[in-house]
Amino acid sequence: MAYQMNFTPVLARAPELVEGTINTVFLSAQSIAIGVTIGLAIALIRVDGPKWAAAAGATYVEAFRNTPLLVQLFLIFFGLPYMGVRLSANTAAILAISLNLGAYSTEIFRAGLLAIPRTQIEAGLALGLSRLQVMRYVIIVPALRIIYPALTGQLTLTLLGSSMASAISATELTLAAAKIESQTFRSLETFLIAAAIYIALTFVFRAIYWLIGLWLFRRKAPPAPVLVPLLERQPEARI
16 A cells, blocks of 8 residues: 655644754754864864874864764763763753864864965065964965865754754754654654755755855955056067
8 A cells, every 4th residue: 555645744743843943053053163163273283282282182083083973972961970060961962063073173174274385374474464363364264265165064064963962852853853753653754854954954054154155255356457568568679
């Protein structure tokens, strides 16, 4: 007997899906903001910091890049209480996702920083720029231009990876969909709608990254060169 799809029971629970979507956006946005900050800070330390700090940063990166996000969620949510630190599901999810993103974004930022020639930095200092100005205009912005596509791709994966937070009952879209599925027994319809919402969120976030890129890398067009005819630039021929 062919399966007959019926979205009515799922759509009747639309407010729960909307709430789950909003929670996913907030959870992802907070995790992205914290994770990118961590990544940039540790990348700067690894490139131009004390050896002991660079070694500590490398250890953090290797630890979080070589373990699954789900295991990290379980360690933080279920493991920290044994050390006297008890976090809510949402706080634990934000912390785990931020640290995971921080590890990956560290390597992305570090690749961009190492791509800036040393001579370019020395030229900025020779022009009288302060170290802060050199860091901002000569190092970070050009490096960010280089790695921006890779970074935004990682941020998109972070948005989608936030669905794993449902494993510790953090309130987000996947958990809302799972609850609706358990009550309506419409698994296919429920998760088709959830997948469509994730696709829409992905396109919205990508549009935001594109707009940020336009603002961040805006440059005034250089003045058009004055074209002088070749004969006017050449000295007059002497006979």
